[in-house]
Each structure stands twice: as C-alpha cells, then as structure tokens.
Amino acid sequence: MAMHLTGMYPDWWKGHRFTRPINAWVLGDTNETIRTTLQQYYVGDPPGRLTFEKRHMGTLHPSVIVSIAPRRGVPGAVDLVKVKHVSGGTSTLLFKSYEQGRKAFQSARIDAVHADEEPPINIYRELLMRLMSVDGNPPGILLVTATPLLGMSETILQFLHPQTLETTISEGDIVSGRAYVQAGWNDNPYLLEEEKARFRETWPAHELEARERGVPSLGLGLVYPVSESAIxxxxxxxxxxxxxxxxxxxxxxxxxxxxxxxxxxxxxxxxxxxxxxxxxxxxxxxxxxxxxxxxxxxxxxxxxxxxxxxxxxxxxxxxxxxxxxxxxxxxxxxxxxxxxxxxxxxxxxxxxxxxxxxxxxxxxxxxxxxxxxxxxxxxxxxxxxxxxxxxxxxxxxxxxxxxxxxxxxxxxxxxxxxxxxxxxxxxxxx
CATH class of the missing domain: 3.30.420.280 (Nucleotidyltransferase; domain 5)
Structure with missing residues (x-):
C-alpha cells in the first residue's frame, strides 16, 4: 500500500503499478483499533508527542509525508494523510472504520483500499462499487488482511465463491481478478519454536488452525468445534x-x-x-x-x-x-x-x-x-x-x-x- 501511495516500486515488483497519485482508504473494525494498530503501521507515532529519535516509524517514512490531519475529538488519532508521489503530485490516505456504517462509504471513487479484518458484507459490496472503473481510469484494488477466527464469514465466502463462478478459488490462483495467500507461523522467521509450542497449548484445536496456518474456516462459537483435518x-x-x-x-x-x-x-x-x-x-x-x-x-x-x-x-x-x-x-x-x-x-x-x-x-x-x-x-x-x-x-x-x-x-x-x-x-x- 505504501508503494502504491508513493509510486516507489522495487525493480522486482510484478504487481499493479500506479503511475499517478491515488486516493486510498485504510479500514478497520473500530476507530480505536485504527488508532492503536493501523495508524501505527502506516505513519507511526504522531509527530510532536515524542522526539524524532524515539518515535516509532510507520511504513510511510516521514520524508514522504506531506501532512497529517488529526481526527477531531479523538486525541492521537489520525484522519487524513497526504503523501508525496514520485510523479510530483500528492496521494491521499483516509482512515475509516466499519462502525461508521455503509453510508460512510458511498459516493466516492477510490483507487486502493486496505481492509484490516474482513468488512461486513454490505460494506464489502459498497467497496467494490467505489473501485469500479470510471472516467477512463482502470478499476481499483482491494486488499484484505484477516485472521479468520469467527469462521467463514459471508464476506470471505463471497470472495472465495464469486456468484459468477462455479469453482472455488484456490490459494495462489487468479480467478476473475481475485487471489489470496495464506500466511502462517512458519512464514514468520521471527517466531521462536518455543513460543509456537507455548501458543499451541493455549488455544483449542479448532481455533489453532486459524491462528497458526491462517485457514479461513475455524473460529469461536462453531457448531462443530472439530479440526477440519480430522474429518x-x-x-x-x-x-x-x-x-x-x-x-x-x-x-x-x-x-x-x-x-x-x-x-x-x-x-x-x-x-x-x-x-x-x-x-x-x-x-x-x-x-x-x-x-x-x-x-x-x-x-x-x-x-x-x-x-x-x-x-x-x-x-x-x-x-x-x-x-x-x-x-x-x-x-x-x-x-x-x-x-x-x-x-x-x-x-x-x-x-x-x-x-x-x-x-x-x-x-x-x-x-x-x-x-x-x-x-x-x-x-x-x-x-x-x-x-x-x-x-x-x-x-x-x-x-x-x-x-x-x-x-x-x-x-x-x-x-x-x-x-x-x-x-x-x-x-x-x-
């Protein structure tokens, strides 16, 4: 997402490239989770609260941030970020939450969206509308990062089983513009084996698959709390x-x-x-x-x-x-x-x-x-x-x-x- 906002792509990048400034949204469950997690990932600690040396830096380095607009009435929260683009223009990044409801996502043309945890199905469909191709511009892109603890939500189900398709999307396949990748503990080189062992003792088997391997299937409150591999x-x-x-x-x-x-x-x-x-x-x-x-x-x-x-x-x-x-x-x-x-x-x-x-x-x-x-x-x-x-x-x-x-x-x-x-x-x- 930082690459899309800045236009700074490494030579090996084979994905989509924006050659112009973009309008982007970053979405989360609540305003609080956005402030404490997503905001940190993107822009780090707000300027002025800590010295430059002690500040936690986000993925967007301070050198590419033109301005940061705080959210009114929420101390420490960020609303809008303007980012330098290599073309000479300025991209915009807006933080929004699902708790604002579907109407808050209407009537806008967006180039890129990062949704952290799968959005409710009505917001998911609205996002697809916001990313449609208009005015000669290509369609936008939607990135979703999720640990699927609450089972196969309607949003994930619609993503993996598009209504226009008869087959299920498999990992790594690109079908009708959709693709997904599962990331598990073994993909993280910084997790120690003793920590993994301790975590495995903490969660029940049906929840462990979602946390350890990113399987979008098992979660809390399941009727059949049984590991899929067992049946x-x-x-x-x-x-x-x-x-x-x-x-x-x-x-x-x-x-x-x-x-x-x-x-x-x-x-x-x-x-x-x-x-x-x-x-x-x-x-x-x-x-x-x-x-x-x-x-x-x-x-x-x-x-x-x-x-x-x-x-x-x-x-x-x-x-x-x-x-x-x-x-x-x-x-x-x-x-x-x-x-x-x-x-x-x-x-x-x-x-x-x-x-x-x-x-x-x-x-x-x-x-x-x-x-x-x-x-x-x-x-x-x-x-x-x-x-x-x-x-x-x-x-x-x-x-x-x-x-x-x-x-x-x-x-x-x-x-x-x-x-x-x-x-x-x-x-x-x-």
Whole structure:
C-alpha cells in the first residue's frame, strides 16, 4: 500500500503499478483499533508527542509525508494523510472504520483500499462499487488482511465463491481478478519454536488452525468445534456392498435445494460423505433429473420435514412432485435439531464421520456453521449441514447397497405404493 501511495516500486515488483497519485482508504473494525494498530503501521507515532529519535516509524517514512490531519475529538488519532508521489503530485490516505456504517462509504471513487479484518458484507459490496472503473481510469484494488477466527464469514465466502463462478478459488490462483495467500507461523522467521509450542497449548484445536496456518474456516462459537483435518479424507471408490443413502433439503432462492450423498462402512461404523448438490431456482422436476444422475434413482433418501408443506402447484406436496419425477424412495427425516447436532458432532469426534476433501461446498458450510450469541445455530448457508444431520439421524437405518436396492411394493389391487421408512421391527412388510 505504501508503494502504491508513493509510486516507489522495487525493480522486482510484478504487481499493479500506479503511475499517478491515488486516493486510498485504510479500514478497520473500530476507530480505536485504527488508532492503536493501523495508524501505527502506516505513519507511526504522531509527530510532536515524542522526539524524532524515539518515535516509532510507520511504513510511510516521514520524508514522504506531506501532512497529517488529526481526527477531531479523538486525541492521537489520525484522519487524513497526504503523501508525496514520485510523479510530483500528492496521494491521499483516509482512515475509516466499519462502525461508521455503509453510508460512510458511498459516493466516492477510490483507487486502493486496505481492509484490516474482513468488512461486513454490505460494506464489502459498497467497496467494490467505489473501485469500479470510471472516467477512463482502470478499476481499483482491494486488499484484505484477516485472521479468520469467527469462521467463514459471508464476506470471505463471497470472495472465495464469486456468484459468477462455479469453482472455488484456490490459494495462489487468479480467478476473475481475485487471489489470496495464506500466511502462517512458519512464514514468520521471527517466531521462536518455543513460543509456537507455548501458543499451541493455549488455544483449542479448532481455533489453532486459524491462528497458526491462517485457514479461513475455524473460529469461536462453531457448531462443530472439530479440526477440519480430522474429518476429511481423500476420495476413493466406494465398494458396491456398502449401503448408500442421501439427505435432501428443499429450497428456492436465496436458499438452494441441497443434497448430500453418503456411504456407510458398517463393519467399522464410519459414515463417508461422498457427494454434494446445491442449486437454486429449479423446479422439483429439474432437481430430480440432476439427482437421479447421482444415484437417487435407487438410493433411499431422507428429506427435510418442511418438505411436507404444500407447493404452489395445485396444492401438491413437494415430496409428491419429487416422487412423480422418479425419486421414489423418500422418507421423512427426524428433525430433532440439537439431538441431531450432537450425534453428528459425536461421530466427528470419534472418527466415525468423514467428508471427501473434494466437497468444497460442504466444507465451506462446515467452516462457517456457528451459533449466535444465544447459542442457536445461525440460519443461512447451512443447507448441506442440515442434510448431514438428516442422514445421521434417519438415514443409516434405511441405507441400501446398489446390489440390494429398495423396491416399490405392491398394495391391494396391484397398485404401486410409495416407499416410506418402516417402523422398527416392521421390516418384514418389505
């Protein structure tokens, strides 16, 4: 950011270069964090408070600072900094905080923004608007530095999964103008090994990955406080004799219709999540076409009990529409939420639940699935997690292998009757 403000780039610099003075913002959570951290990083201690020899210098050397405007009513805080640019002009650097709200970020054209910790999603979107290309100038750049302790926030999720893309951005890739780098303790040559060891004893395993390796996934208040490495495995070919089942959660927009596909190694009682599906704004018939290709034509499925509500089509039930489209073996899941969450967590902690590492959407939801201040799991971006709960609560008992699939049974008069999960001890009816 200092290079962009001054136009002083080293010869080896291959990134973007501004050949003119720029307007830049530096953003933080609160005015206090800006004063005590970001301000120090950029301009150091305010002039006049200490002698030049004792002052802490920021990244912007005093020789390139034209002027510093203090923030009114906040002793020691800086509002605006003017910086010499090598072209002969002057760049401006303005400090702002998220607590000012979205309106404080409107109606401006900015060349560069440094956001320390990910901004709220409404401010993030506003920043993208401020950086748009206008008046013949190229689009601006947004830099975000964050230790993702609060899980996969909506801002990080939108960054890693742009709505216009079908794939997740991986570290080092440049996709649609976006890229990211993870920096961990091992990237810092000044951290001593004994300090790292002491830190590792301080934090729980699920928080340690975020602090030590910068993994934008695990944080405080997670529903499943388990290390991601403990529940993932590389994909492998599922034996034909392993029972299979899928969980189905109904949606439209903004919530997708979601499904998870699972295989149960009954010999070792390990449940493997092998496939995922999440698509918005399709009818049950269109979803069924996609799900049938994934095995829903022979696998039993357990669905969101809310799916029994009436649809807009002549009062028919959503479940009926899926069954008419060919997904016959559907039964209602047990929707006891807290019990389901504890059963899933118990399997995770016991090594009895594994998720294929290729299921990026599922792992994204796992990373951001958190409880609110009252301990209630947050809604939104939890549909695959709901499918997982349905499978654990209701799917294992009805799972079937491909070599031994469920069949419709014939009722009185020879009519085909839809499959429903039998009651315990009632298997002979099938």
């Amino acid at each position: 993932t495995c590389m994909p492998f070919v599922i034996p034909d004799y392993w029972p299979r089942v899928f969980g189905l959660d109904f949606g439209w927009n903004p919530s997708p219709t979601a499904a998870l596909f699972a295989a149960h190694d009954r010999d070792n009682d390990v449940l493997y999540i092998t496939g995922e599906y999440a698509v918005k704004e399709l009818t049950p018939q269109h979803h069924a076409v996609n799900l049938l290709k994934l095995g829903a034509d022979w696998m039993p499925g357990v669905y969101d009990p809310a799916g029994k509500i009436s649809s807009l089509k002549d009062g028919e039930k959503l479940v009926d529409l899926y069954q008419e489209a060919g997904i016959r073996y559907l039964s209602k899941a047990n929707n006891s939420k807290e019990e389901g969450l504890m059963r899933v967590l118990q399997r995770m902690q016991n090594g009895q639940l594994k998720i294929f590492s290729s299921l990026s959407r599922t792992l994204t939801e796992f990373r951001m699935y958190a409880r609110d201040e009252e301990g209630i799991p947050k809604k939104g971006n939890d549909h695959l997690m709901d499918c997982l709960r349905y499978i654990v609560m209701s799917g294992l008992g009805i799972a079937r292998s491909k070599s031994n699939p469920l069949q419709y049974y014939r009722g009185l008069g020879g009519h085909e009757l839809p499959y429903t999960a039998p009651a315990e001890g009632d298997w002979m009816r099938y």
